[in-house]
Amino acid sequence: MKRVALVAALLALVLAGAAAGAPRHRSAPTKLTVWVGWSARELAAFKKLAAEYQKANPDVSLSVVGSINDDKIVAAIRAGTAPDVVSSFNSYNVGIYCGTGGWIDLSSLMKQSGISTSMFPPTTNYYTQYGGKKCALPLLADTYGLYYNKTLFKKAGIAGPPKTIAELTADAKKLTVRNSDGSLKQVGIDPFIGFYENVPERWILPWGGTYTDSSGKAHLATDPAWTKWLTWQKQMIDWYGYKNLVKFQAGLGDEFSASNAFEVGKVAMNLDGEWRVAFIKAEHPTLDYGTAPMPAANPSLYGSGYINGTIIGIPKNGKHTQQAWDFVKWVTTNTHALAEFSNAIKNVPSTTASTHSKELVPDTHFATFLKIFANPKSGTSPIEASGASYTNLVQNFATKWQAGQVKDLHGGLVTLDKQLDAQVSQAKGGGVP
């Protein structure tokens, strides 16, 4: 018996040696196409990251295509010409991608690779799943907070950023400067929905508002936070004067340009994303400003904020699912990759480990957003079957409210709740509930 085993072992060794000595046939690298939404400077940073992956994995060749939006992604999936990997800026649409199976469920691939959802903060886990399917992973995150102009604060005799709504209101009024005809020259904070990054979902978080009850039905009318926020917002708009504010905004520069109203000192405080740090550094490096969490209605909520971000996944019917997954896994979970990309485009790295990476370039302005991102009370938009149109409907209501077109706030919110539920039902294919 021993002799048989010995012969078998020798034979195995000989065969292994022969295999090792045989000339190796090197197959051409698998070509993976990756679609991303970034463009210009940010696209170049992503391509650099992709090149690093390719260098470490010569069996794949990555082709990165930028400036992609959700329309193009959906059209490509329909036509059967989708790339191997897709990413979208619009985490709201996860409900559509997961719900329809347009992006594949990554759960089994994650399990097979030992990737646990506990690597990611709860909010990013929320906006990368829908209906029990994990069809996306976060690829850096956007976190929102308050930017304030220190020079204008000093001029107005304000020591530091506001932490409560009362302080925010008082500071905003102090920082507002009017022309002789009553029109606005400088605004303390502009709470107008539709202005730059102002959407209800970003403003409601520090007020503690939620969208749905435990049964999944919209409850904006019964959640007191919505009424409180909308009432405060309208009072502020009326204090500025609706028409004054609209005219003031029409004269402001484009948000994503060097004429941005905060960057040029036209608005003293502004709700904005962490990427503004990089924009200011590039466009107005001498601007004396600070960053802080948004003032909160409840002290326990101070420090939290709104989070969303870029999502990445694999479209259905892909030809190289395993290779695509290997890349997705690396780019979304590798601490070095996330820190490097975060440094390049100044977005928040999206795993818990990467937010503590020593590779992150220290920046006091940016550090605020890392803290907001890590805050357990930070949140995001509701992920519903109807995608972005859910929050658009809420925004539509808020814009009518701020213009004075809604006379009965509670009645309006009751109707809005019904419309939101009907919209979700319609999106699920259930027709009118």
Next chain:
Amino acid sequence: MLLLMAPWLVGFSVFFGYPLVMSAYLSLNHYDLLSPPRWVGLANYRYLFSVDPQTWTAVKNTLWLIVVLVPLQVLSAFGLAIMLARARQGVGIFRTIFYLPALAPPVAATLGFVFILNPATGPVNTILGHLGISGPLWFQDPHWSKPSLVLLGIWGVGNTMIIFLAAVLDVPRTLYESAQLDGAGPLQRLRYVTLPSISPVILFAVVLGVIQGLQYFTQAYVAAGVAAGQASQAADVTAVSLGYPLDSTLFYPVLLYQHGFTDFQMGYASAMAMFLLVVSFAVTLVIVLNSRRWVHEGAR
């Protein structure tokens, strides 16, 4: 015979027949573009008529545009044609000047108008300010956004004007001469000679104007996006700016686009398209049937 008709038959089937049949079929389905269509019967139509909070806003805006813009376009095109037909000097220059705006691409023309009518930095309000007049907010004000689009529509009326000019110049001189001999003044000649003679062209302009009004999209889409300040932002905010300000420029085709291409509700958008088709057909039929009363038979 069939072989001769083949190119037309193929074109008709591929670009008209098939999309029309598919649209009708999809309107009875839940279809999100990514998963296969699922039969829902009339649910999309029920949602359209009884639940969608934006449907009637879009219908009202579209009707407003047709009722205001079409008559003004026809009147201004006719007025310009009459003036150009009577001009003695510089006819070529004036024809070119009035026709030129029609050559501007709709997107570029709209961008130009939004810039000119910017309430804070635009030249129109700056000039009005020098005259002591506080100008309106134009594209930023829900009461002025549609009138601003009407101004844009009248400015670009060159194509219709050329058709009217050709028709006016085509009216036989002998008719005017005999009317004049009968003692008809300029207004009577306009009423009893010119208008009956060009009535088929008026019918054409009205039908075309109404159909274009029902399909009004590009100018509203661009103006809302630029005025809302979203022109350079990421794609995910586009749906928010549609109809800006306050849904005042949310025309029916804009809403249809929103549901189909930003909400990915193609089944529902198809139901909206079918409704638009029926309305377009009905309105055109009413105008054509009604025209028998006022379109001069001899001129047909």
